[in-house]
Amino acid sequence: MVVLFSLPKIIINKETGAALSGATATANRDKAAGGTADEHEGHLHNSDGSEASAAHVKASPEALSKLKALLVDYRTAGENANRAKLAEEIAVQYTAIAKFDSAGYYYEQVAAIRPGEKTYQKAADQYFEAFSFAATEERTKELSGKARELYNKVLQNNPANLDAKTNLAMTYIAAGEQPMQGIQLLREVITTNPNNEKALFNLGILSIQSGQYDKAVERFKHLVEVNPKHIQGNFYLAVSLAEIGKKEEARQVFTKAKTLDNNPEFQASIDTELEKLK
Incomplete structure (x- = not known):
């Protein structure tokens, strides 16, 4: 799947x-x-x-x-x-x-x-x-x-x-x-x-799956332009940015995503990703 x-x-x-x-x-x-x-x-x-x-x-x-x-x-x-x-x-x-x-x-x-x-x-x-x-x-x-x-x-x-x-x-x-x-x-x-x-979100996810992180960044950037508070869009934009080596930009987007949802599991997921960027 x-x-x-x-x-x-x-x-x-x-x-x-x-x-x-x-x-x-x-x-x-x-x-x-x-x-x-x-x-x-x-x-x-x-x-x-x-x-x-x-x-x-x-x-x-x-x-x-x-x-x-x-x-x-x-x-x-x-x-x-x-x-x-x-x-x-x-x-x-x-x-x-x-x-x-x-x-x-x-x-x-x-x-x-x-x-x-x-x-x-x-x-x-x-x-x-x-x-x-x-x-x-x-x-x-x-x-x-x-x-x-x-x-x-x-x-x-x-x-x-x-x-x-x-x-x-x-x-x-x-x-x-x-x-x-x-x-x-x-x-x-x-x-x-x-x-x-x-559709933007799903195409972004499919780009991640296929390892096309540059395309994923394009899709998720478009998505968060349409909806700046899209929780998953921000999260996976940050993931994709990290994968193409844009660590500082990824850190900024992760930090933004963290303000959008206070669910403990979501917060823990972001903390894990931020730790990887150190």
């Missing part, structure tokens, strides 16, 4: 919209106990709603109880409008407890009933979030494939949706499938909108 998904999650969380938060177990398959399980896109749906009990450990008993009740109601719902409403409520609940693959599945059910750019993107974004945390090659391919399928439907509805195009690009690149196609999509985004923050 590319550097984007191997670098510290706390750094790649604030501004990219690339759906990287701190729950490292998010993309794991649900392990539900009891009932008869039917497998749907990597999510186990038990006929008695007991998959709710396998939700993220940080979920409160009240949240799990509500989720289980919604799942039971969903299975007995008849009309499409009611099923779509319940599926959306379930997706919201799964998102709240960081079960993004499950949320993606239920948003996908909404999109099947109410197809359109927005409904497809909700489902795609959740699968993309889960894909960002996939712990195995199998899950990476599975979840990136789901996200890709749905982002393509978004773009069929609106070819000008640059956010969907950028995330689609990263499913090709990070999953190791047709990476050049992904890079071409990012370039299309930049051609359409030269100041697109997410």
Whole structure:
């Protein structure tokens, strides 16, 4: 997987919209106990709603109880409008407890009933979030494939949706499938909108991965010109500057980045990089 998904999650969380938060177990398959399980896109749906009990450990008993009740109601719902409403409520609940693959599945059910750019993107974004945390090659391919399928439907509805195009690009690149196609999509985004923050950031990361630090500096400098407070942009600009030997400039940018986020892990990462510059 590319550097984007191997670098510290706390750094790649604030501004990219690339759906990287701190729950490292998010993309794991649900392990539900009891009932008869039917497998749907990597999510186990038990006929008695007991998959709710396998939700993220940080979920409160009240949240799990509500989720289980919604799942039971969903299975007995008849009309499409009611099923779509319940599926959306379930997706919201799964998102709240960081079960993004499950949320993606239920948003996908909404999109099947109410197809359109927005409904497809909700489902795609959740699968993309889960894909960002996939712990195995199998899950990476599975979840990136789901996200890709749905982002393509978004773009069929609106070819000008640059956010969907950028995330689609990263499913090709990070999953190791047709990476050049992904890079071409990012370039299309930049051609359409030269100041697109997410595309600039991802192209910068890809330049780091390929050891083209001069190009990375160019991308990240552009990014921080567009958004001077972009935390990750400043951090990786400093990293890239250090790699091409501009240590004093790198030190200045690291120092600036340190003022943008007081998260202890982020601060520690910068301290480590500053120590290397001595």
